[in-house]
Amino acid sequence: MMTMDAVGAGTSDGRFIHVFGRDFPRDLFMARLFYLLYFASFGSLFPLLAIYFKQLGMTAAQAGVLLGCRPLVEFAAGPFWGVFAERFRKGKVLLLFSLGAFIVSTLAIGFVQPITPYCVVLDKNDTGGECKLLVPADKIVRGGALGYLKEATGFGRRKRDTANRIIDTIIDLSSYDGDGGMRIGQAPQYITSEKVCNYDEEIYGVLVSPPHSTRVYREPAVQQAFMLLLLLIALGEFFSSPTLPLADGCILNLVTDQPREFGKIRLFGSIGWGVAMFIIGIGLDYSDTFRNHPCPTKNTTEKNYILCFVTCTILAAAAMLVATQLRFGQEHEQHRPDEVGGLVMDTQINEVDPAVAEKARGKQLRTNETREQNEWRAALKAMMNIHFILYISGVLCVGFGAGNVFAFLFWYLQDLGGSPVLFGIASVVNHGAEIATYFYTFQIINKFGYMKTMYICLGANVARFLLTSWLSNPWMILPLQAVQGMVLAVVWATATSYVSLVSPPHLKGTTQRILQILYHGLGRGCGAMLGGVIISNLGVRAMFAILAFVTACVLGAIYGVNRMLKYDGIKYGHNFDDDDITYAPQGMPMGNAESKITDAFNQTSVVNTNYGTIGPDPQDDAYDRYVSNPYE
Structure with a gap:
């Protein structure tokens, strides 16, 4: 049971939250809960993005670019958000905006998928399963002879034209052929005439089949999806990058008298990440059901990552709700997002004599860009x-x-x-x-x-x-x-x-x-x-x-x-x-x-x-x- 009392002086506003028989300072409780939820949202999706991209038919090089661009964009965006936050001094508004951008970009990533035009099937009518065929995804009759009979008679649904439809068993090409001569980790497989009997590049174009999936994609469609995902990830990271620095700056203000508490509060992020990934792993193991899958088959190792995107979104939305309860203090107490990293590393800096610190801050405010460049040059030297x-x-x-x-x-x-x-x-x-x-x-x-x-x-x-x-x-x-x-x-x-x-x-x-x-x-x-x-x-x-x-x-x-x-x-x-x-x-x-x-x-x-x-x-x-x- 959770209640809130306005007694004591454990935090600057003196309020406590009563949870399971114990009293916790309200501000610090909200800080722990925010880190728990925010890091859990990352842990429920981002460690799995690489294998999700692999399931979309992308190469390891493409997946590496999509994942590796995030920290680079984050650092590039830092100075911009620092100037923006210093000018407007609306830390909570910017925090909520960045969390909203994170939610929107995450959902957008989940909607980007190349179209699945073909499936690979075993032809049981003519060759007894000895030959694999490439068949359009909408021309496959599932369920063998019974499925064909249902399609032909229209039993339970509108009668369909079965003259040009095929009774076949859909297969995962990678599991059927082993690695096909590919090294472990290399993906996807390219469709060739040696693997698929009726494949002709002039007719079908360049086709790829990701491992652990029955789908077949056109390579140009995969490349288009890659470029769109790169744009979404870069934009999403740019607009969501102030989230953690702003939250850190807010929490640092709360623990000014006890700066070492910051690290203990931040620990809840690691806990949230690990627990979320563990729970998602169990759930994902059973998420092999797809609605309107173009190439469905039993005993597939393909996973439905919608679970990850939905969980990430829900946890991020919960973190956003908690963020509304974080207390940022007065405008002059708020930190620039691009300053917070050093503050986190240097939480004992309050031992500096106040007069010396104030004099230095006054001098720093009068410095121009050249001064900043000189500092970088001096540091590098x-x-x-x-x-x-x-x-x-x-x-x-x-x-x-x-x-x-x-x-x-x-x-x-x-x-x-x-x-x-x-x-x-x-x-x-x-x-x-x-x-x-x-x-x-x-x-x-x-x-x-x-x-x-x-x-x-x-x-x-x-x-x-x-x-x-x-x-x-x-x-x-x-x-x-x-x-x-x-x-x-x-x-x-x-x-x-x-x-x-x-x-x-x-x-x-x-x-x-x-x-x-x-x-x-x-x-x-x-x-x-x-x-x-x-x-x-x-x-x-x-x-x-x-x-x-x-x-x-x-x-x-x-x-x-x-x-x-x-x-x-x-x-x-x-x-x-x-x-x-x-x-x-x-x-x-x-x-x-x-x-x-x-x-x-x-x-x-x-x-x-x-x-x-x-x-x-x-x-x-x-x-x-x-x-x-x-x-x-």
Whole structure:
């Protein structure tokens, strides 16, 4: 039972929600519920989009472009929404608009499908089932001789012309012919005269048949659907990209006095993602019924993904309803969407002396675009350090692998015989390991240091990718998914804190922005695109083997150079608290952006010759309060 009381002072408005015998601060309860629903909406659809696109007859390269463009569009849209939000200061209105755009674009994606003009059947009348024929979808009589009799006599319906209709058994060409000489992961199959007796390219054109489906598409129709989907996804991502940064900024305002609570609240997103994917996996396993399917058959492995689109829409609508209850505060308290990412990474920045922070903000408001460009140039110049480049290359490599796994792991498991139930369980294992590992990140880094932690994570990825490429039993992916969850949790948490430690304080926000672009944009986005190209040409096993090789090369380069230069990296100080690390399931957009609040450090004069040592300038006291002895 849920009730609301206006007593106590657990939040700034003093209201509580009574749920199952316990009292929860209203604002924080709504924040947790929003993250739970919003991330659950993503988890119910987006991990499965690749295999949905495969069912539409698309190649891995096309699916990789459709999935990989999302983080790239998100980063490109950030500055626009930052200026827009700063000008109008209507955070809640913009949040609701972006959620509405997400719902509309998701529904639009579900309506885009190429027409199914043909089916492949076994001719039982003439050749005893020895020859496969291409037949128009509307000229097939289902149900054998009884079905033909019903069609001819008009029993139970209007009599139809059966003179030119055929009694046949519809088949899934990929399951009937095995892989047809194709490597695992390559799709779709092209119809040829060797596979289908009556096929003539001059008459029918270029036809393709996706695996796990009885449909046959014209290739030009698939390409048209791809272009339309690309447009819808790009537009949808552009208009919906402010959602998470705006919500993060709102929640950050609620936990100003206890910033470490933000990470714990964000944890509900991972819970929602994993649970939603698990439930959808079970439901999808039984969703093999289609209304007016052009090529119906029994025992098909084709799935009806309408369930995913409907669930995603309902959960997003519920999140939108909850968002109306989020309290954004006064207009001057609202953050630009492109500032929130740095704020999330730097939730202890309130230790800066208020006078210094206010003076820096005043100066920042008077800066022009040239100043911004100089900051980026200065940050890039500061990053031109061999140790920093090597470390970031390791982070980029992990992001590249994460993008490929997010896009094509289920694509691969489906071809190995994996069911949607397995996909759901794998998601729970992945996110469960990810959540559990976040609580031990501090201990791991403090024990091994940043570089050794990176060695461990890259080594784990090498083993994981190799074992994945050798899989024959799809259920063996479960322990590897646990490893993935741990690796992603450790790498992202350590990368954000590492950048904060080794960057000059007055450039920290810019370097955080660069880190996000490298990991979430180039890593995840370009990783999915390049991985799709590799799969289309060499197969998915080769893609994972190449990932293992590249990761091993990066690991060897980092280790070799650091050994040669006798560099072991840095550790946390004993009083450093990592509770403010951002929690987000893999594949989700982050609150991406530079944090202009970190410009409070602009008054410092830091000479950082090795880009890792924090100078003893008195004005850095706020920073030094929680960072000490950065090197081992």
